[in-house]
Amino acid sequence: MSEANLALAHQFDDPEQQLDASTTGMWVFLATEVMFFGGMFLGYTAYRLAYPEAFADASNLLDVWLGSINTAVLICSSFTMALAVHSAAEGRRQKIILFLILTMILGAIFLGIKFYEYYHKYEEHLIPGENFTYAGPSPRQAEIFLSFYFAMTGMHAFHMIIGFGLQTYLVIEAWRDRFSAAYHTPVELIGLYWHFVDIVWIFLFPLLYLVGRHL
């Protein structure tokens, strides 16, 4: 398997061209992901313009401190992921494993805080649906805000869980010594995926958590 990986597929001139082709393919996938999340960002923007006051009020239900801690945690996990890719390019097996595990620990902290937030929303009957209760002035519009909150952060968390699985695969493959300075395409591409998930959160955080402070 290791030998087969190192071998150049016959349609490419050299390993560099092969890696460039894989990277471009990954960016095509990421473009579809931009469109996927873009639809939700568009819906959010349209409704926020329609109900600015209600969205600001409902935004105050979210905990800014937990949101900003999670942003910092995710930025740190992107940094450790970048270091894992860097170690892979240098062919340092132990460092790849170390930085991947650090990335996964930070990802787990993020999801833990997210779960804690969701649980509180559940306890406060703020999950849209039958049992939704809201004391503020426009409950229906607050429910729309919370629907966007759960849909967007939920899809984001789902992407993180998938990333978690992909990183587990990378740790196993690195453990088996499948990557080298010459071949580490999977580390590179899963790194791109993880950074994309970070970018989604970089926009979710101000739009969901910070709108309530001042319009």
Place this chain on the structure above:
Amino acid sequence: MNSERIVSVRTYAVVWVSLLILTVTTTGIAFIDLGGWNGFVAVTIGIVKALLVILYFMHIRFSQRLTWVFAGAGFFWLAILLGLTMSDTLTRAPVPPPTVATQVGVQPR
């Protein structure tokens, strides 16, 4: 392996610290009333952070131009999606509340 691809650990560290500083900045600014500009500032800081991640963590700055095209395409179409929709929602005249006549299904005169 193209040596240009390998970004130094120092660069990664600088980008990482910048991202953390921008996170603190965006959270802090949210508590200051900028008179309607808060949303604009928050999204602008978000775009700067996203560009830092894309250019350095995702190596776009050191990638070939074809990768730039594909990376740019997603955001270009996103701009069309947002731009054309906003050109509708932002320019609509307010809809008057329904009159009693329309509520009971009677054609207004």
